[in-house]
Amino acid sequence: MTFIPGLGIAKGMALTLRRFFAPKATIQYPETRPDIAVRFRGRLQLLYDELGNIKCETCFQCAQACPVECIDMGGHDTKSRFYTHWGPAETYAERREESALRRSGRPVPDRAFTHFEPVDLVAVEEILERRDYDPGKMLPILEEVQAAYGYLPIAAIKHISHVTGASYALVYGTATYYSHLSFERKARTVAVCRCTSCLLAGSGRIANAIGEGLGTKLGGGPADGVALEQLPAHVPGAASPLVTLDGQPQPDVTETSAAAWSRSLTRKTVA
Amino acid sequence: MTFAARTWGRMSLTARFTAILLPLAVLLAVGTVVGIVFILPPTMDFLGANLPLVRFAVAVVGILVLTIPTAFVLIYMELKVIARMNLRVGPNRIGPWGAAMSLVHGFKVLTKEDFAPTGADLTVFTLAPVVTFLASVMTLLVIPFAPGLFGQDLNIGVLYFFAMGGLSVLGLLMAGWASFNKYSLLGGLRSAAQIVSYEIPLTISVVGVIILAGTMSMNALVLKQSGSALDWFAFKQPLAVLIFFIAATAEANRTPFDMTEADSEIVAGFATEYSGMRFGFFFFAEYVNVFIVSALLVTLFFGGWTAPFDWPWPYNLNWLDASGIGILWLPIALAVLVIATDILGAAIWLLGGRSWSAPAAFGLGLLIAGAGVTAAAGLACFIAFDWVQGIFWFMAKTYVFVFTFVWMRGTLPRVRVDQLMGFAWKWLLPASLLNLFVTAAAVIILNQPATPR
Numbered sequence: 001m002t003f004i005p006g007l008g009i010a011k012g013m014a015l016t017l018r019r020f021f022a023p024k025a026t027i028q029y030p031e032t033r034p035d036i037a038v039r040f041r042g043r044l045q046l047l048y049d050e051l052g053n054i055k056c057e058t059c060f061q062c063a064q065a066c067p068v069e070c071i072d073m074g075g076h077d078t079k080s081r082f083y084t085h086w087g088p089a090e091t092y093a094e095r096r097e098e099s100a101l102r103r104s105g106r107p108v109p110d111r112a113f114t115h116f117e118p119v120d121l122v123a124v125e126e127i128l129e130r131r132d133y134d135p136g137k138m139l140p141i142l143e144e145v146q147a148a149y150g151y152l153p154i155a156a157i158k159h160i161s162h163v164t165g166a167s168y169a170l171v172y173g174t175a176t177y178y179s180h181l182s183f184e185r186k187a188r189t190v191a192v193c194r195c196t197s198c199l200l201a202g203s204g205r206i207a208n209a210i211g212e213g214l215g216t217k218l219g220g221g222p223a224d225g226v227a228l229e230q231l232p233a234h235v236p237g238a239a240s241p242l243v244t245l246d247g248q249p250q251p252d253v254t255e256t257s258a259a260a261w262s263r264s265l266t267r268k269t270v271a
Numbered sequence: 272m273t274f275a276a277r278t279w280g281r282m283s284l285t286a287r288f289t290a291i292l293l294p295l296a297v298l299l300a301v302g303t304v305v306g307i308v309f310i311l312p313p314t315m316d317f318l319g320a321n322l323p324l325v326r327f328a329v330a331v332v333g334i335l336v337l338t339i340p341t342a343f344v345l346i347y348m349e350l351k352v353i354a355r356m357n358l359r360v361g362p363n364r365i366g367p368w369g370a371a372m373s374l375v376h377g378f379k380v381l382t383k384e385d386f387a388p389t390g391a392d393l394t395v396f397t398l399a400p401v402v403t404f405l406a407s408v409m410t411l412l413v414i415p416f417a418p419g420l421f422g423q424d425l426n427i428g429v430l431y432f433f434a435m436g437g438l439s440v441l442g443l444l445m446a447g448w449a450s451f452n453k454y455s456l457l458g459g460l461r462s463a464a465q466i467v468s469y470e471i472p473l474t475i476s477v478v479g480v481i482i483l484a485g486t487m488s489m490n491a492l493v494l495k496q497s498g499s500a501l502d503w504f505a506f507k508q509p510l511a512v513l514i515f516f517i518a519a520t521a522e523a524n525r526t527p528f529d530m531t532e533a534d535s536e537i538v539a540g541f542a543t544e545y546s547g548m549r550f551g552f553f554f555f556a557e558y559v560n561v562f563i564v565s566a567l568l569v570t571l572f573f574g575g576w577t578a579p580f581d582w583p584w585p586y587n588l589n590w591l592d593a594s595g596i597g598i599l600w601l602p603i604a605l606a607v608l609v610i611a612t613d614i615l616g617a618a619i620w621l622l623g624g625r626s627w628s629a630p631a632a633f634g635l636g637l638l639i640a641g642a643g644v645t646a647a648a649g650l651a652c653f654i655a656f657d658w659v660q661g662i663f664w665f666m667a668k669t670y671v672f673v674f675t676f677v678w679m680r681g682t683l684p685r686v687r688v689d690q691l692m693g694f695a696w697k698w699l700l701p702a703s704l705l706n707l708f709v710t711a712a713a714v715i716i717l718n719q720p721a722t723p724r
Contacts, residue, residue: 009683016356016682026360 039065059176064169123148124156128163135166138174142181151185188265192218193231193242203241206258210243213262226265330422334411338559345558346373349677356681380551388451388544395449400545400552403442407556407563410435414566415490417576417661428489429481432567433474436522439556440466443531443541446553450544458540461688462531466522468692472699473518476511479710480504480571493575500579505572510706512572514699519564521695524557526680530688532557565672566665573668576661600651604644611640 027034047055056073063071127144131137138160145156152175161168175181192198192207207228211217214226234242235249243253245265253261282290318325347362350372354361362369387396410432412422425431440463447459481487483504484495496502505512521528531540532553539545542553569575616636620627652659686694 012682013678016678019358020352020355020678022358024355024360025358028360028363 060169060172064167064173119149119153119155121156121159124159128160133164135164135170138164138166138171139178142171142175142178146181151182154183188226188246189229189244190214190226190262190265191229191231191244191247193234193240193244195234195240195242198234198240198242201240202255203243205255206241206243206253209255209258210253210262213259214265226262327423330412334408334422337411338408338555341562342555342558343373343377345561345673345677346376348673349680352674352677353681356678377551381548383547383550385547385549386544390451391544392449392451395445396544397549399442399446399449400549400556401442402445403439404552404556404559406435406438406442407559409438410563411559411566413489414563414570415493415575416665417658420658420661421490424488424490426486426488429477429487429492429571432489433470433477436563437466437470439560442556446545447541450541452544455541455543458531458543462524462541465528465530465688465691465695466524468695469518469521469528469699472514472695472703473522475700475703475707476508476514476518477571478707479508479511482707482710482714483507489570489575493570493577496574497577499581500574503572503574508572508706508710510702511710512568514703514706515568515572518695518699519568520676520679521691523560523564523676525561525676527683527686528691529680529685530691561673561676562669565669565676568672569665569668574664576665578660578664604648608640608644611643612637615639 049055058073060073063073124145127141127148131141131144141160141164142152145160146152149156157171157175158168160166161171164171175183190210192203192210194203194207207218211228214228216228218228218230231242231244234240235244238249239251243250243258250261279287279290347370351361351369362372365371365375387393413425413428413431415421415424443462443466444459447456447462450456480492484492486492486495492504496504520526524531532542539550542550545553612633613636616629616633619635620629620632623632649659653663
């Protein structure tokens with residue numbers, strides 16, 4: 001590269017002369033209004049209600065609308081559950097595993113990360129394989145995942161998003177829209193009827209057996225996500241002794257099978 | 272209550288005005304007659320006997336008045352041109368296209384507090400901007416704007432120009448010294464160092480032209496270049512043009528050599544303690560300086576007021592001469608203006624529909640008709656009078672260079688102060704000396720056969 005004196009000056013002068021005739025960037029504000037998108041709301045700002053609670057329900061719709069997908073969020077939803085949501089994996093490579101802290105292997109005391117417990121994704125992969133990895137079949141995929149795990153693990157949703165190509169916000173929106181889909185591992189309730197006819201039919205012994213199998217006793221609080229309770233009233237038309245699981249009568253449970261049946265509830269939370 | 276007061280109380284508003292204005296008008300008429308009969312002839316005799324004095328007074332007043340619109344146009348140009356180069360619009364609220372912005376700047380400066388620091392040498396402090404300004408303005412006296420239109424045709428015009436231009440250093444030093452502020456003093460010394468350094472290549476670069484022309488009179492220099500653009504000294508002295516342009520940029524304190532008042536870096540150099548119109552005069556002088564160095568560049572190297580090509584038409588429109596029948600054209604132009612305004616206004620009002628009120632329609636009519644008549648008169652004058660042509664070409668060329676200065680300010684970054692001085696002494700001075708020697712040698716060699724001993 002030979003040095004020509006004055007070439008840089010000439011280039012600069014040419015540039016400014018071109019700029020002189022170029023269209024101007026100024027918008028004459030009161031006369032000309034800038035063309036603003038209908039959904040534009042200006043600076044992102046979190047609003048608080050009159051009680052000082054943040055109004056954001058972590059619905060993720062803003063993240064879904066964001067054209068550059070730069071929004072992540074964590075917070076309490078309407079049911080006071082705490083969630084953290086991350087944008088698509090490709091937006092921030094280092095966030096693919098949620099945080100550098102987490103990757104460092106040290107214990108993370110932050111409850112924001114408890115939802116990202118890794119789950120065995122074999123069941124999700126099977127479902128996706130069956131559904132041809134089609135984002136258009138998101139609802140059946142999610143329903144089947146919920147059926148397989150009993151709830152929708154965040155890790156599963158992230159995996160679905162990553163594999164199908166649907167944005168996390170989209171999958172999350174679908175999952176939160178339908179009331180029968182849940183992110184929470186539901187506490188299951190086994191209830192034993194203690195009406196006279198059931199007691200005579202042996203419900204007391206069944207309750208003891210179930211309690212033994214679950215590791216708890218009647219009215220003793222849940223164990224391994226399963227609670228043992230007394231049914232408030234006998235379900236009309238049901239045979240005695242009556243045992244229900246989540247309100248559904250379980251006619252197969254007998255005195256002899258009760259212990260094994262209850263252990264099967266705790267061994268896997270998967271229904 | 273006196274009679275006069277009672278009468279005054281009974282009079283209507285119109286009558287009161289008449290009562291005041293009528294005696295005044297009578298007095299004025301009597302005064303005019305007395306003046307014409309008794310005072311005018313001796314005055315005219317005196318002025319006729321002292322024509323150089325009259326010429327000087329008129330020239331000085333004319334030049335002082337000329338600086339005001341020049342500075343306003345330059346300030347407006349700087350705002351607008353640099354704004355456009357920054358992809359902005361620039362001033363556009365006051366006046367048409369924001370043209371009154373510089374006027375507003377002037378009034379702003381005038382309304383500011385005129386402040387002098389404690390301990391300042393008040394006499395010198397006050398005189399400094401005056402000296403700076405006058406040193407610039409006085410150089411305008413020798414610049415020929417058009418054939419016959421110059422303050423004085425000095426036979427040492429170029430010398431006078433540089434002598435007067437050098438005076439501005441004195442003003443800057445006075446300002447720095449009198450401010451009672453060590454930073455002002457340093458700023459003043461720095462600008463003095465810069466201007467003195469660049470004065471030398473500036474002056475030496477012109478000597479080549481003087482050798483070629485054999486004269487130092489500005490008017491004669493322009494006449495030497497008359498003809499077409501090919502007769503300009505710029506083509507015989509290209510290196511001198513370059514040196515002169517660079518040195519003149521430093522001399523006028525313009526970017527990239529505006530170290531003396533680098534507004535964005537140092538406070539204000541010598542002008543730190545100045546405010547109000549005293550401060551304004553420094554910048555007034557700077558803007559006038561830009562015009563002056565452009566004018567000098569045009570005069571010395573680009574043919575002054577001569578047209579850039581051989582003007583093919585002779586000046587034979589003597590019917591426009593103001594001393595003869597030409598004065599009749601004034602009422603004719605006025606009548607044309609009135610009639611055209613009426614016709615245009617009526618047309619706009621009738622054809623424009625409901626959106627045009629009568630005053631707006633006739634106002635627009637007046638605007639269009641005025642523009643047309645002015646253009647026609649200007650064209651007629653351009654063809655008829657060589658001095659109108661001269662002013663046109665001179666101003667056109669000068670403003671090309673003024674634009675270049677503004678353009679450079681919009682482009683180039685400031686140089687460091689040591690680079691500034693190094694460039695002047697290590698590059699510009701040797702180059703100007705080289706140019707001088709080459710020119711002198713060429714003149715001697717070329718003149719050898721023509722001047723036998």
